[in-house]
Amino acid sequence: MNDQELVDRVRPALGELFPEPADVALSLPARPPANPRRRASVLLVVACMLALAAGIAALRWHSSAAIGDHPPAGVTGRSHALPTPKIVDHRLAAPFSLSDGQLQLSPPPAGVRPVVSAADALAIVRGQHDLPKGRPSSVFLASLTSYARSTTIDPSTAALVPDTTREPVWAVLTAGVRVIAFGVGVIPRSGAPDAEESPAPLRYGREDQLVMLDATTGAVISGIWQTMPDRQPSTVAQTPDPGVKTQSHSGP
Amino acid sequence: MAKASDAFEAFVQARQGALVRMGWALTGDRQLGEDLAQAALDRLWGRWTAVSAAGDPWPYAQRIIVSLASTWRRRRWRTAEVPRGDLPDYSSGHDEFDAADVRALIAGWLAGLPARQRAVVVLRYLFDLSIDDTADRLRCSTGTVKSQTAKALNRLRATAEATSSPAPTEGRLQ
Numbered sequence: 001m002n003d004q005e006l007v008d009r010v011r012p013a014l015g016e017l018f019p020e021p022a023d024v025a026l027s028l029p030a031r032p033p034a035n036p037r038r039r040a041s042v043l044l045v046v047a048c049m050l051a052l053a054a055g056i057a058a059l060r061w062h063s064s065a066a067i068g069d070h071p072p073a074g075v076t077g078r079s080h081a082l083p084t085p086k087i088v089d090h091r092l093a094a095p096f097s098l099s100d101g102q103l104q105l106s107p108p109p110a111g112v113r114p115v116v117s118a119a120d121a122l123a124i125v126r127g128q129h130d131l132p133k134g135r136p137s138s139v140f141l142a143s144l145t146s147y148a149r150s151t152t153i154d155p156s157t158a159a160l161v162p163d164t165t166r167e168p169v170w171a172v173l174t175a176g177v178r179v180i181a182f183g184v185g186v187i188p189r190s191g192a193p194d195a196e197e198s199p200a201p202l203r204y205g206r207e208d209q210l211v212m213l214d215a216t217t218g219a220v221i222s223g224i225w226q227t228m229p230d231r232q233p234s235t236v237a238q239t240p241d242p243g244v245k246t247q248s249h250s251g252p
Numbered sequence: 253m254a255k256a257s258d259a260f261e262a263f264v265q266a267r268q269g270a271l272v273r274m275g276w277a278l279t280g281d282r283q284l285g286e287d288l289a290q291a292a293l294d295r296l297w298g299r300w301t302a303v304s305a306a307g308d309p310w311p312y313a314q315r316i317i318v319s320l321a322s323t324w325r326r327r328r329w330r331t332a333e334v335p336r337g338d339l340p341d342y343s344s345g346h347d348e349f350d351a352a353d354v355r356a357l358i359a360g361w362l363a364g365l366p367a368r369q370r371a372v373v374v375l376r377y378l379f380d381l382s383i384d385d386t387a388d389r390l391r392c393s394t395g396t397v398k399s400q401t402a403k404a405l406n407r408l409r410a411t412a413e414a415t416s417s418p419a420p421t422e423g424r425l426q
Contacts, residue, residue, distance in 0.1 A: 001409065001412070003405050006405050006409065007377060007405070009358075010358060010377050013357075014277070014373075015378065017355055017362075018273055018276050019273070020270060021269055021272055022269060024268045024269050024289075026264060026290050026293055028260070028264060029297040029298075
């Protein structure tokens with residue numbers, strides 16, 4: 001029996017099974033209907049209040065002390081920014097990794113006390129990296145394990161041996177640092193004077209920057225940055241891996 | 253306000269029978285169908301100004317009652333099917349669509365359908381809605397309506413074949 005024959009049987013049977021009742025007396029609701037205009041105005045007021053609260057929170061954040069105990073707002077506001085660390089009392093509370101696991105940060109051992117203070121760590125980073133003074137940074141203590149330069153494999157476990165295992169380290173996280181975007185240089189045409197070539201205009205981008213220091217000696221161990229996608233210059237976007245890049249590996 | 257309530261009252265007078273019928277068909281229980289229709293009216297009245305301003309409120313009422321039926325069925329406040337005191341009148345013939353069999357067969361088939369398939373069957377074959385209108389009431393794609401319809405009809409076909417197959421003598425009502 002095909003579908004149409006089935007349907008021809010179903011239709012009248014359904015009509016017989018469920019005839020429209022004539023003895024129905026539903027009651028009318030007592031309350032008045034909602035006024036869509038009033039509802040829209042209430043939603044508008046709520047949205048305005050939320051926007052105002054967000055603005056106040058942002059102002060407070062930017063006017064707060066340079067050493068923050070919480071991640072800067074820029075870190076959490078972008079989907080491709082550096083991961084947001086969980087920080088409690090200037091200490092990393094939950095482990096996280098960067099650069100596909102090459103750098104791993106974990107909470108420092110309980111009771112460990114850094115020789116270098118958080119303020120000194122921030123001063124070192126600001127001195128070396130010329131961070132803008134108005135930009136808030138988050139400074140937190142952590143343990144660092146790095147596989148970025150590791151080439152040794154443990155034969156017993158067949159696992160990569162970390163090249164650096166250090167604790168404690170200070171991590172200084174700064175969001176939205178304005179930097180010059182390096183583009184492709186202008187090559188003069190053959191035979192044409194250089195003066196006729198207009199120089200490439202400077203372009204700027206923004207980065208999240210994370211710098212790690214040895215909390216005992218104050219030496220910079222490594223730095224990591226991530227270009228923000230909303231300000232990413234085209235020349236950077238065309239690179240094969242525009243994600244997290246290791247900036248430097250100085251120090252002992 | 254007076255105009256809105258008058259229009260709503262007129263709508264209720266015109267459509268309450270159809271609302272109850274839809275709730276009844278979706279749940280299999282007349283009383284539950286009335287409860288559904290009443291709940292649908294309450295919800296419709298809450299948005300009456302906007303819904304009536306947008307056009308015919310009947311499709312919106314249908315959407316409400318389909319949604320409510322699905323919700324109530326999930327909550328299992330009541331069973332969708334009420335046990336029958338009288339046994340269905342099976343015939344002894346092997347034609348699954350003998351007149352005496354059809355209603356019992358359809359009732360059993362509907363009772364065994366998932367909520368979505370049942371809603372598709374009710375909207376398309378009891379209320380004669382098109383595929384597009386059925387998709388609109390169920391807030392799904394036309395492809396979903398077609399596939400749910402096909403599944404429901406396949407289940408009916410299987411039910412009919414199972415019913416028509418020779419059964420043990422003691423299992424049949426003579």
